[in-house]
Amino acid sequence: MRGLLLLARAALVPVVLLPSVAGAVIPPPPSDPKAPVKLVSFAPPPASVTCAGGPVRLLEGATPPPKVWQVWMPPVGQAGMPPYTPPPPPTSEVYGFSITADGHAQDLKRKTLSGGPGVWNTEELAAILASWRFAPGAAATDCQVDLAPSYQPLAEASPAKLFEALAAEPRNAPQLLRKAVAVGGDCGGASRRRPETIVYPDTRPFDDKTVDPAWAGLTFDIDAAGATRNVQVVAQHGAPAFAAAAAGAIAKGRYFPGPPRTRCYVAFKAMPKATEAPRRETPPPADDEACKITREELNLPEDKFFPPAFAKQRVGGRALLRFDVAPWGQIGAVEVLESQPTATFGDAARMLLASARPKPQATGHHGCVVPMVYAIPAIPDETD
Template sequence: MTPTTVALSEASPAKLFEIIALQGRQAPPAVSEALSKRGDCHKQPVRRPQIVVYPDLRAFDNTSIAPAWAGIQYGIDANGAVRDVTIVARHGEAAFADTAAASVAESRFLSGSPRTACYAVFSASARATPARPRPELKAYKRPGDTCEVTREALNIPEAKMYPPAYAARKVPGWAILRFDVAPWGAVGNIEVLASQPSDAFGAAARNLVANARPNPPASGYRGCLVPVIYAIPDAVEGDS
């Protein structure tokens, strides 16, 4: 899977909600700003809440490593009533989003100028689930593989991007990758052979290896196997 880049100004509201839901307080402020620009909810003077109704979402906590979340959009009329409540994006059980939306609809604000495109994001707590044991690399060797090289010679970047959805939930993971190295040092034919507890770790590790700058081998390498381990609190790369 090849990652794509989209400017925040062009990102869909659903994608912006997803980033906030998955990254929580780690989400870049620019994401919230991009959502705010889609309406006038944050226009001064900001409408002050009179009654805030919080949903009881405890039944959805600790049920999955990829828990439910919902992005809700709504408006406020001049009298302070919440209008046009819409579930813009959600993940997981529909009941989670429905419960969150119902609580937003019951909230009230002090009177003032009408507002549109206000938003709220709700996320359930993740269940802490360790990744399955990592198989030995020899289980993935293929006939004809000629890669006998040290990790240092591959020059794989030390810093790794931890999959945001799992970093916020403190879920560890790993991935095993296979790739070739051309005589001029270019990395190619990258394969994610296995990853746990989700494909997100494989995608992150693939991007990491794609940025490797190996020392150019005389005749190239074929079938290099690399384990990439993501651990809390630090991402540590391991060898097998």
């Protein structure tokens, strides 16, 4: 919760229009609920990436967490039609980018992948790639990396893989993932015991230390009196002390008396290190002489939309916009001149500018240029 409060709230949400016929919205075709469920894993960061001038060494990077994916299958086969065979899932997930002289990734773009459309959140993958750190030196262009997804049945995934996926989304994990983690116990569903005292681990010593933060997945039992028993670290990543802190906190938790329960589970993850927006290596274009409007006169809203995937990964960005202002205060002719590390920040800045409400003036403005920076605030010191 503390990390979420540091980020700008998502006040503006784009409207998505769906195709319709005769005024009726066409929903997506249903899928067979018994369709196979897979766990998608991605290749770990390579030691170096290939760019136009040769390989560039990677100093620090995080592997995208596994994702649960259910193969789409028609719920009912049509008479006389052959059985449906789903297309093969993609086996590559290629991103192109450039690297600044100080080792930041920018100009990130997803390239064509093999085997059909992706089945995961590409914005999340881009945010993780944008957090990678490369060796400083000469700027590099035409860099490329393949995250190479692989698949296995969810029922065959190891506990470590399951908890890695759970740690990435501990509050919003898919129900299919929760069921897989809970196999072998009786702590979930209607049998869940109501907690009396919840103790959370102190993650502050581990927050903001690396772009690949520590996480831990644990199981525990609850006795009839409500005490936690048999606390075990099933899987962990990063500093061992993080898992020890998580286990210590779970051991202090208490539940109301009731039937004993086994293999309850929980996952914790530290906050990743904040990533600054790539610095601009050339000065921005000068404002048009006819544009005298100030930031204050634009009257931008206080709540600024921060791209969620980049907020979660604590990756900053920047955008440069050009626009006109009509005498009656209408914003128009908005053009995104630059957006880093991906086009997502330009889209967010355009949305923000569209909500500006300048006061009417005698004359309008033409060719205004404004930079917008999406910065991750420092974690507040709560010891004071």
